[in-house]
Amino acid sequence: MVADAVHWAGSTQLVLEQDDSLVRWVGQRLIELAREAGCRDRLRHGHERAAAEALLAVPDTVAWCWDRGGDRRRRVDPP
Numbered sequence: 170m171v172a173d174a175v176h177w178a179g180s181t182q183l184v185l186e187q188d189d190s191l192v193r194w195v196g197q198r199l200i201e202l203a204r205e206a207g208c209r210d211r212l213r214h215g216h217e218r219a220a221a222e223a224l225l226a227v228p229d230t231v232a233w234c235w236d237r238g239g240d241r242r243r244r245v246d247p248p
Contacts, residue, residue: 171183171199171202171206171208171212172205172208175203175208176206176208181211182213182215183213184216184224185215185216185217185225186216186217186218186222186225187217192216231245
C-alpha cells in the first residue's frame with residue numbers, strides 16, 4: 170500500500186484510522202515500508218480518529234454495502 174500510494178497515486182500523505190493499541194507499531198512499520206519503497210523522505214503518515222477524517226469512513230461503508238449484498242454489493246463491486 171505504501172509503495173502504491175507514492176509511486177502510482179503520487180500521494181505524499183497516508184492517513185490511517187487510529188487504533189490506540191497499534192499506533193506505535195503501525196507507525197514504525199510504515200517508516201520501514203517507506204524506506205523499503207524508497208519514499209521515506211516524501212511520504213508523511215499519521216493516525217486520525219474517524220470523526221476527524223471523513224474519508225476514513227469509506228472502507229467501512231464499502232464493507233457494509235458488500236456485506237448487505239444485492240444491489241448494494243453490485244454498486245461497490247469493482248468493474
